[in-house]
Amino acid sequence: MDYFLGRRPSGATTDSKVDLGMIVRDIDELVVLNDEAHHIHDPRMAWFKSIEDIHNRLKQKGAALSLQVDVTATPRHNNGAIFVQTVADYPLVEAISQNVVKHPVVPDAASRAKLTERQSAKYTDKYTDYIHLGVIEWRKAYVEHEKMGKKAILFVMTDDTRNCDDVAEYLEGNYPDLQDAVLVIHTKNNGEISESTSGKSKEELDTLREQANAIDGMDSPYKAIISVMVLKEGWDVRNVTTIVGLRAYSAKSNILPEQTLGRGLRKMYPGGLEEYVSVVGTNAFMDFVESIQAEGVVLERKPMGEGTQAKTPLVVEVDKENEKKDIDGLDIDIPVLTPRVYREYKNLGNLDVAAQGYRRVEYLQFSEEEQREIVFKDITTGEVTHTTILDTAGVADYSSVIGYFAQTIMKDLRLVSGYDVLYGKVKAFIRDRLFDRPVDLENPNTLRNLSEPAATKTLLETFKKAINALTVQDKGDTEIRDTIKLRQTRPFVAKDQGYLIPKKSVFNRIIGDSNFELLFARFLEDCDDVVSYGKNYMAVHFKLDYVNADGDIANYHPDFVVKLSGKQVFVVETKGQEELDVPLKMERLRQWCEDINRVQSDVIYDFVYVDEESFEKYKPTSFRQLVAGFREYKEKL
Numbered sequence: 001m002d003y004f005l006g007r008r009p010s011g012a013t014t015d016s017k018v019d020l021g022m023i024v025r026d027i028d029e030l031v032v033l034n035d036e037a038h039h040i041h042d043p044r045m046a047w048f049k050s051i052e053d054i055h056n057r058l059k060q061k062g063a064a065l066s067l068q069v070d071v072t073a074t075p076r077h078n079n080g081a082i083f084v085q086t087v088a089d090y091p092l093v094e095a096i097s098q099n100v101v102k103h104p105v106v107p108d109a110a111s112r113a114k115l116t117e118r119q120s121a122k123y124t125d126k127y128t129d130y131i132h133l134g135v136i137e138w139r140k141a142y143v144e145h146e147k148m149g150k151k152a153i154l155f156v157m158t159d160d161t162r163n164c165d166d167v168a169e170y171l172e173g174n175y176p177d178l179q180d181a182v183l184v185i186h187t188k189n190n191g192e193i194s195e196s197t198s199g200k201s202k203e204e205l206d207t208l209r210e211q212a213n214a215i216d217g218m219d220s221p222y223k224a225i226i227s228v229m230v231l232k233e234g235w236d237v238r239n240v241t242t243i244v245g246l247r248a249y250s251a252k253s254n255i256l257p258e259q260t261l262g263r264g265l266r267k268m269y270p271g272g273l274e275e276y277v278s279v280v281g282t283n284a285f286m287d288f289v290e291s292i293q294a295e296g297v298v299l300e301r302k303p304m305g306e307g308t309q310a311k312t313p314l315v316v317e318v319d320k321e322n323e324k325k326d327i328d329g330l331d332i333d334i335p336v337l338t339p340r341v342y343r344e345y346k347n348l349g350n351l352d353v354a355a356q357g358y359r360r361v362e363y364l365q366f367s368e369e370e371q372r373e374i375v376f377k378d379i380t381t382g383e384v385t386h387t388t389i390l391d392t393a394g395v396a397d398y399s400s401v402i403g404y405f406a407q408t409i410m411k412d413l414r415l416v417s418g419y420d421v422l423y424g425k426v427k428a429f430i431r432d433r434l435f436d437r438p439v440d441l442e443n444p445n446t447l448r449n450l451s452e453p454a455a456t457k458t459l460l461e462t463f464k465k466a467i468n469a470l471t472v473q474d475k476g477d478t479e480i481r482d483t484i485k486l487r488q489t490r491p492f493v494a495k496d497q498g499y500l501i502p503k504k505s506v507f508n509r510i511i512g513d514s515n516f517e518l519l520f521a522r523f524l525e526d527c528d529d530v531v532s533y534g535k536n537y538m539a540v541h542f543k544l545d546y547v548n549a550d551g552d553i554a555n556y557h558p559d560f561v562v563k564l565s566g567k568q569v570f571v572v573e574t575k576g577q578e579e580l581d582v583p584l585k586m587e588r589l590r591q592w593c594e595d596i597n598r599v600q601s602d603v604i605y606d607f608v609y610v611d612e613e614s615f616e617k618y619k620p621t622s623f624r625q626l627v628a629g630f631r632e633y634k635e636k637l
Contacts, residue, residue, distance in 0.1 A: 124166050124169075135154065138224075155242065244281055313494060316509050331506055331532070342475065351422075358458055365445065478595050480596075558589060571608075609630060
């Protein structure tokens, strides 16, 4: 920006003698980029008039605005009609279904029936039921998110500034956990913080803006925010878990349902975890919010109030607060060994691709039109989705195609050097060995053959296996580097799902990747010879390096760790349907147990593989009976 506009002024910008508007109007070519542009086409707005004036001045010079790009989360008029100039729209229903934002949750019919507007001239007395329900929902969410070091935020919307102050006073006076923790923001009709209503100085208003934007942080004293309107879109707070609406909206307010919900939709956690925002309020407010269903958004309904569960992601943690558990006695030690498998970066010049078993690909004859086809593949599956004929497609350079394959192989195997050597190997393989005959690389028909799935798959898989066979090595020995203690596992969040409340585990919940894992956990609870057990969650960080079916180095996470006594621990792998890598994983697990028992003798480590079909067929009644009957993979391969 300094290049175009000069250095940033050191003094107050309002005192600047340079008129930025005049500078912009002197430029002959301009592109306008508008963020939060849903109101930009209101002719009454100064910004609209400025753009119009700039455009008219350019027209006087025989030019025009080169391009205007408007970006907004709600490209719609107040009546819901989409802007005619919309090029691309990503509706809220897609964002929710694709788990980009939180899922809105509203009270079910039974819960709403319990809420009444009381006959009172005082605003907070009239809406006591709604405020109280919002606080209950917020409290439940607060407890769960606090375990993860996150602070849940309560957001209340009222109908005018006087009632805004009334609600804030009511919250602080009736709920001890909200005393001195309520931030009141008076806004104008456009969602900007109001200066006139608050009567605050510029410095105080700046502080207020900072407090509103920093409310997510645990160091902020505020847990609730009260406003007349939704704050403007620049308010990028993520931790709103409960919205309480004590006002009705209409088209005159220039607000859409998406904007009302939007202040609470930003997700708190990374990854694809399902998160929720509870929305409660008066009938008029809820009718307004539920109008979003016309867009295809599905609002989940659930019981709310005292005695109901919080609608939050599940928090799995060590059950330290449970006085009935002896966490020390339930804890399990898992030794961490130095890696056995490693990649030795040998000279790729020794690579012998021909030694790998593979089937040569049939060389097909394509027409000139087919040779001009551009092939599109699904980036997740690699399958061809469609092809397009490109009339302007000239003859592709075979060197760039070979280079693409070489770079793909290096990226997949995390190779940092050797491109030149690998390029030559790939080139020779395509020319002499990939197809059922030697081919001419400069022939367009050859390049079209290389876009066929069979050719691509054979080429990449053959090279990966050959490189892995050359570079992946086993040290043959190992030593204990560290010890994992289950009781030191940090809390983590998981999607809302079925779970088991355990008595024999340090964890507060046992969740599983399948129903079979929960059934097996139930079995462990009932086994008299099991002292304790734990699900090997990713947060435990117990993993083994092994060589997978492709010959590459991968990580394997066993399912359970079971302690029979202070002297014996079993690692358990459960499977519903056997996978290609299972024998390799089990061989590595057997080897790991042997290594552990060789370098220490305090505890004997063993393993058992449990398949669902046999488990349901034989129904063991004790863990020792299970170990005696399930012997698969116990012998060395």
